[in-house]
Amino acid sequence: MIFIIELSGTIAFAISGILEARRQNMDLIGVFTLAFITALGGGTLRDILLNRHPLIWVADPSYALMIFGLSVIGAIIFRGNHFHPAERWIVIPDALGLGLFAATGTAYALNLDISVFVALLLGVITATFGGVLRDLFCAEIPSVFRRTQLYATCAFAASFAYWFIHASGGDHEISTFVSIFVGASLRLLALRFDWRLPI
Amino acid sequence: MIFIIELSGTIAFAISGILEARRQNMDLIGVFTLAFITALGGGTLRDILLNRHPLIWVADPSYALMIFGLSVIGAIIFRGNHFHPAERWIVIPDALGLGLFAATGTAYALNLDISVFVALLLGVITATFGGVLRDLFCAEIPSVFRRTQLYATCAFAASFAYWFIHASGGDHEISTFVSIFVGASLRLLALRFDWRLPI
Amino acid sequence: MIFIIELSGTIAFAISGILEARRQNMDLIGVFTLAFITALGGGTLRDILLNRHPLIWVADPSYALMIFGLSVIGAIIFRGNHFHPAERWIVIPDALGLGLFAATGTAYALNLDISVFVALLLGVITATFGGVLRDLFCAEIPSVFRRTQLYATCAFAASFAYWFIHASGGDHEISTFVSIFVGASLRLLALRFDWRLPI
Incomplete structure (x- = not known):
């Protein structure tokens, strides 16, 4: 179940990179780079900040190969720079991925015995x-720095939920599910009702 | 004394990030991220280049918490995108921080027994x-890449002063004070008389 | 021979940074930073991703000193923001450097016993x-993300050539020469006949 969410979240992030690359009229190189960076950039930055090596996509080539395959397909399918229905299809996997990646980042950081606030920040960095x-x-x-519909705020809420359930005695799996639920539902509510930060 | 300069320098850097974020009409997420990056980005980059871990703000949560507090206050106080008097208040702590951070970066690099020119570069990277x-x-x-009033040049002068006093037998403290004095006074003179690099 | 190609490739990359800095009307600080980043940024990013320390320019100051010297000369010589004949002189050393740096990056990655596709990516990252x-x-x-004349594609071809010859039993030197030949000749052909990626 978590594996399916991770896979669909990664694919949703990659597609958002592909669509942005197409909007900028990039070729396959740009499409692949943007898909790769969008899908794996947050986790890579977290691992460099925490000195965790080898990086996940260096150790396991299936990430890079999957994103390359998606990029070739995306570069063929998505043409022009107009709004594309794929932007709507990816809203739900993107929201699920947001919650999951925030949980994963927070979990890695908490394992290192660093302070809670910094662990939550690393969860947000992973997701955003x-x-x-x-x-x-x-x-x-x-x-994410403009007045969007709470994107980073949802990542913070998901990270906080992970820590709260974990600190209350929940295991990694249950904490992750609560985190995904909190992050994704807050994000979908914010999109539906156009919630934004007041300041 | 050095602690007070470090604190006021960090706050000055963070405020410059907050003001820039407000000028771009960012919300609290953008304000916090920019404050964080401006205050801690130079030192973080230096530590990643030199492979020094854990990063200071990962090991000590007070940096992130202080910048978060400043960002909340800043996001409430600073509104609109006009010129703000805070830009004038931070000139002096910013100049002091410039000198101190250049000294700190140079000192870390010299400890690693690397060549002088590269150590000076790492001092400049830390400060700018x-x-x-x-x-x-x-x-x-x-x-800093445009024809500003010698910002990076002052950081270089401060780094050079640190190394020169240190190599001449001065201890870390006295070298740091000379470095702050050289960097800050050159910066304030450059601002006052609008000095810029000829090439 | 490889040393001469490395030197001329590094200089060509640095000059391309200097010219871009001048086009943006930057001063010596900007010229030096852009020259440094263009010449050494790809290798530095590769080493951070692979956790190889110390970085080459931290361990050996001659890189930074050479680029600083080039930047001072370049800041004096190149004025104005018009097209400059130096852009034509650097086409061939730039193409040779493209092939060599792709080969070097691939070789480092293959030494770490990581999968071929990821090693090729690291070759492309090093070169581009x-x-x-x-x-x-x-x-x-x-x-490189726009429809340029196959820049990253040539780096990929050079990386692939290195791996192919190496896997077929060629030693490091012969693999490197084939890689340079493939990368540089494809790049020069693409420039001559304006080849671009179809997607």
């Missing part, structure tokens, strides 16, 4: 910096 | 790359 | 991310 790097590579101000 | 990353995250060409 | 970072620091979408 793929998208931040995607926007940077498009020479745009990262959308 | 927080601001460089802040500008990158705003999709702007880093202001 | 200096230019990607250069463009990012100019707040531009990296040119």
Whole structure:
């Protein structure tokens, strides 16, 4: 179950990179790079900050191969720079991935016995910096810093939920599910009702 | 004394990130991220380049908590995107921080027994790359690369002063004070008389 | 021979950074930073991703000193932001460097016993991310992601050639030469006949 969410979350993140690359009229190289960075950039940055090596995609080639396959298909399917229905299909897997990646990042950080606040930050970085790097590579101000519908806030809530359940005695699996539920439902509510931060 | 300069320098760097985030109309997430990156980005990059772990803000949560507190206050106080008097208040702590962070970076690098020129570069990176990353995250060409009033040059002078006094037999404390004095006074003179690099 | 190609490739990459900095009207600080990042950024990123320390330019100051010398000369010589004949002189050393750096990156990665596809990616990152970072620091979408004349594709071909010859029993030197030949000749052909990726 967690594996399916991780897979669909990674694919959703990669597709968001592919769509952005197409909007910028990039070729296959740009499509693949943006898909890779969006899907794996957050976890890679977390691992570099925490000095965890080898990086997951260095140790296991299936990530890079899957994203390359998706990029070839995406570069053929998605043409033009108009709004694409794929942007709607990926909303739910993207929200699930947001919660899961926040939980994963928080879990790794808590294992290192670092303080709770920093562990929550690393959860947020894991979930959101793929998208931040995607926007940077498009020479745009990262959308997560603008008044979006609570994207990073949902990652923080998911990280907090993971820590709270874990500290209350929940095991990794149950904490992860609560985290995904909190992050994804808050995100979908924020999108539905256009909630944004007041400050 | 050095602790007070470090604290006021870090706060000055964080405020410059907060003001920039507000000028770009970012919400609290963007304000916090930019404050964090501006205040801690230079030291973080230096530590990743030199493979020093754990990172200071991973090991000690007070940095992240202080910057989060500043960001909440800043997001409430600073509204609109006009010029703000805070830009004038931070000139002096910013100049002091510039000198101190250059000294700190140079000192770390010299401890590793690397060559002097590279150690000076790492001092400059420590002092200036927080601001460089802040500008990158705003999709702007880093202001330190334009014809500013000698910002990176002052960091280089401060790094050089640290090394020179240290190599002449001064201890860490006295070298740091000379470095702060050289960096800050050169910066304030450059701002006052609008000095810029000729090439 | 490989040493001469490495030297001329590094210089060509540095000059491309200097020219871009001048086009953006940067001062000596910007010129040096862009030259440094363009020449050494790809290898530095590869080493951080693979956790190889110390970084080459930290261990050996001659890289930083050479690039600093080039930057001072370049900041004096190259003025204005028009097209400059140096852009034509560097085409051939740039193409040779492209092939060599792809080979070097692939070789390092293969030594670590990681999978072939990831090793090829690291070869491409080594050869191309200096230019990607250069463009990012100019707040531009990296040119290698647009429909350029196969830049990253040539790096991939060079990396593939290195692996293929190496896996077929060729030693490091012969594999490197084939890699340079494949990368550089494909790049020069692509420039001559304006080949671009179809998707």
